[in-house]
Amino acid sequence: MRIIAHLDMDAFFASVEERERPYLKGQPIAVGADPQGGKGRGVVSTANYPAREYGIRSATPIRKAWELSEQARKKGLPPVVFISSGFRKYGDVSAKIMSIVFSHLRGVPKNLFEKESPAMEQVSVDECYFDLSFAGSFKKAEEIGSKIKKDVVEKEHLTATIGIGPNKLVAKIASDFEKPDGLTIVPPDQVLNFLQPLSVRKIPGVGPKAEEKLARLRVRTIADGRKLSEEKLKSVMGKWGSELYRKLRGEDDSPVVVEAPPAKSIGEQETLPEDSLSMKVLLPYVERQAKNLIGYMGKEGFKTFRTIVLTVRFADFETVSRSRTLPEPTGSAETLRRHVTQMFFPFLDRQENPGKKKIRLVGVRVEKLL
DNA sequence: TCTGGGGTCCTAGGACCC
């Protein structure tokens, strides 16, 4: 019997800031872009729970967050503490959390002499899956889950939410069920009942567009979705329909992947402080990005790339990309710089940009890495 | 009050080859 757990740190970035500055305790905090007095660009990465009371959450535009904070302040409520630096340290804290989780796991012995390493998969700075099958029962798995939570609080003074189920899908949905500081166990015989009333949106992979398509079929909950045949789902959602059909039933056999597969692309993009159409302003951005990319490639252990993708986002948010695949792989910074600038020029005149729309973001990405 | 940055995967048309 498979027993899989998913751990998700609660309001991770904001909680790290809060624990490091006790005077922030209980204050609304938003970690993310610099609000620049209401003129900043970008979004909130993490809002703590008091800030969520103001309607601020992940992906809230930073200007809106600023506005909501101002509104609260005028009502005599504490203003939001905006924090836009310190992203480096979150990685360090993350590593400590992951090692705490790891220390509670057991591998499945391959044989008498060779021990298998525990199965744990880190999916982002603040999330991981791990295999608790060795516990033998959901009861025992629950005990391990609560020990891990306790250990994270004692050692790192942070809270985590854990979901446990018969596979990654159910574990993930379970960890989202009761936050913060939750522990939700969904044994196999309770999977269908647990999923039934939840919105289809809770299924990873169902975003706003898929939700809308399903709504047109009168599907809101997972129970609704289960009334559709696999054929129907395929006709509406394409290839993904079959997968969705299984997910609606809580079925998932995807493995806990211990070793992260090598990256397929490396890129960098940046929203400008102000929209621009000036070559003098824009070109240094793409040139710097091209240069940075060669550095990142080296760090990741790649020597060459073969495809270059240039991305441009206009002021009206229309986003276009141009790509170029070279006949031979190269690792040359100068070659990349040359191609990127060549690819960029058309955007500055009438060819690609007849309306002369200003540009708000530029980005460069390299693919086919070796 | 306009909407980040890092990615992955899928689709669909066209070129090209056998």
Next chain:
DNA sequence: TCTGGGGTCCTAGGACCC
């Protein structure tokens, strides 16, 4: 005359995740 079928690569765009 009214036009194969399959495979692979390239390009562009879009949905989605954290």
